[in-house]
Amino acid sequence: MSFFNKVFASVGIGAAKVDTKLERETVAPGEEIRGVVEIQGGNIEQTIDSIYLTIHTTYIKERDDKKYTNVGQVDKFKLTEPFTIHANERKEIPIAFRIPSDTPLTIGRTKVWVTTGLDIKNAVDPSDKDFIKVVPNRLMEAVLNGVSDLGFRLREADCEEAPYRLRRRLPFVQEFEFVPVSGLYRGRLDELELVFFPTSSDDMEILLQVDRRARGLASLFAEALEMDETNVRFRVSSADIPAIKQKIQSVINQYS
Structure with missing residues (x-):
């Protein structure tokens, strides 16, 4: 294994990449979404400790008469146990997760997105971000x-x-x-x-x-x-x- 490839991968250069493809982008609270997580190996073999999926939104906080926009976590799921992705290897992992019943609707300025991340020790964790439309049930x-x-x-x-x-x-x-x-x-x-x-x-x-x-x-x-x-x-x-x-x-x- 090249020393330089290992160093570059630790800062995200030539490391594994992740891309999540959802079957649909419109969903109601309480419904299930299916899809697939595609992982493309980089220049070196890497151990993936886990694949995690997080649902995020933004909300307004007020402090000292000033309003701030804060990112809030609606839910988080662990999708896999540790595994190895070889150099240039391609993996597809089917996923299915349920949108929590208290997920906010994407009305007005409210946005909801799904972040998929790879947990890799001693390296920058690659991630993918997919916006979804949450409609009323x-x-x-x-x-x-x-x-x-x-x-x-x-x-x-x-x-x-x-x-x-x-x-x-x-x-x-x-x-x-x-x-x-x-x-x-x-x-x-x-x-x-x-x-x-x-x-x-x-x-x-x-x-x-x-x-x-x-x-x-x-x-x-x-x-x-x-x-x-x-x-x-x-x-x-x-x-x-x-x-x-x-x-x-x-x-x-x-x-x-």
């Missing part, structure tokens, strides 16, 4: 359509660092901000904010923040003190889909 879509049918328009959707009382598995939540543009709530509400807390593809808890429009002097003071906002939690499941609009409307009516 059947239950999420029913909820979002139900809110839209009540006269609300989605104004913004962002992943933001969650306060500790709202944290589950991840340090952030995806918040959907709606404004009433027609129907019963136009003129009655300022906005509606919604956060999904899925427990599975067929069941979830929803946090709904109802922001009432100020009416009269007392309401103006309440708005100034942010006392005009009401947070309510409720559960929905796939069994609720046929009447999801009515269920959401009932919750809003209690607090608007």
Whole structure:
């Protein structure tokens, strides 16, 4: 083995390379994605300690009245045990992994990507990055359509660092901000904010923040003190889909 080839490989020159090819780029939370990891050996034989796959997104953190964009890890999978890739050898490893039910949707500025990396001791770990489109599953879509049918328009959707009382598995939540543009709530509400807390593809808890429009002097003071906002939690499941609009409307009516 050439000394120089070994040195170059340790800094990534002439080392093994990885390329992940997914069967599809559009997926809903809770669904499985299949594909293949292609590994191309470099100029020397190398021991691959593991192949790992990580799902990432970005979220907003706020410190000292300044906002920062942070990379968050949604999940990580180990795909293989240690093996050797010979010089110029080509390997294909079939993969299958499930997108976690709490993966954020790629709406607005939210992006989700899959990073595949090779763990090689004493060397720069090669990696590959593939963006995926995460769309609502059947239950999420029913909820979002139900809110839209009540006269609300989605104004913004962002992943933001969650306060500790709202944290589950991840340090952030995806918040959907709606404004009433027609129907019963136009003129009655300022906005509606919604956060999904899925427990599975067929069941979830929803946090709904109802922001009432100020009416009269007392309401103006309440708005100034942010006392005009009401947070309510409720559960929905796939069994609720046929009447999801009515269920959401009932919750809003209690607090608007």
